[in-house]
Amino acid sequence: MSSSPAPSPLLEDQICFALYNASRALTARYRVLLDPLGLTYPQYLVLLVLWEEGPTSVSSLGGRLSLDSGTLSPLLRRLEQAGLITRSRQPHDERSVLVSLTEAGDDLRGATGDIQNQICGATGLDLPEIQALRDQVAGVALHLRATG
Amino acid sequence: MSSSPAPSPLLEDQICFALYNASRALTARYRVLLDPLGLTYPQYLVLLVLWEEGPTSVSSLGGRLSLDSGTLSPLLRRLEQAGLITRSRQPHDERSVLVSLTEAGDDLRGATGDIQNQICGATGLDLPEIQALRDQVAGVALHLRATG
DNA sequence: TGCAACTGAATTGCGCACAATGTAGTAGGG
């Protein structure tokens, strides 16, 4: 008590560790479900955007997912090699790359139908709780990105 | 409406993406604060445990942080090369490696004192809100890991 | 028109995460 070793915060007290830990735990649950489809979790997120929006530029994907080309370029290359997407330069602007689903990529949508239910069940929360927590967490992320 | 392209969930509706995104956003804020100290965020977490517990085995660190030796071994090697920790085999069990802070590693504790306040401020929440959110998120992580 | 500034992707380098494997050390049963 005399030299007071400074009050460094306990690990479990930190919101940051809670988010970091929960995010990894959730990704691990997704891994079990996505592995049979040959997908990783970030790849699945990219497909979600493509299923929702149709053909999308790399920069637009990056905007939705907050990922830069350093992450997306190799990820998209692997999806292309897997035959799930195609990449083509936009005619009116050769700098921009348009990412489109192949038929195989579109067909995967059906195979992922039940994943969401299983994940929600694994959280141990009911749907209103999940939605409330999601909105709170999304609000924090928005505030962090906006004031960065 | 005729062929019903299947109801794949919207990205923003997903609790998983919210956690994934918030975790990365928070790590990005830490990066700005930790970079001047030559630390990464996972390295900072390891130091938090060592400041709290004192000399700790690799497996104990892994238990606290939910990280395996594949992640911790190279991370600890970098902390050792930076002169912040030492690693030594336990005399009574040569399999176990005891991780201890050097004086430089212990001194870093003081330099990290204000980080926590700055991070809390960056979330846009007040302290009770942060604590409530932290407990909810930690509960989800616990449930996910326990039922995995 | 020519050229500087800008933009969108790709590449490079480094540090996690994590599965799978390897290895040294320990413990326990015969």
Place this chain on the structure above:
DNA sequence: CCCTACTACATTGTGCGCAATTCAGTTGCA
């Protein structure tokens, strides 16, 4: 005392995540 099983850690390989750089293509302006 062996021999097997087990444990703790290290290593290898793959895929993010992100900063920094490069490069082709575009835009704007003198």
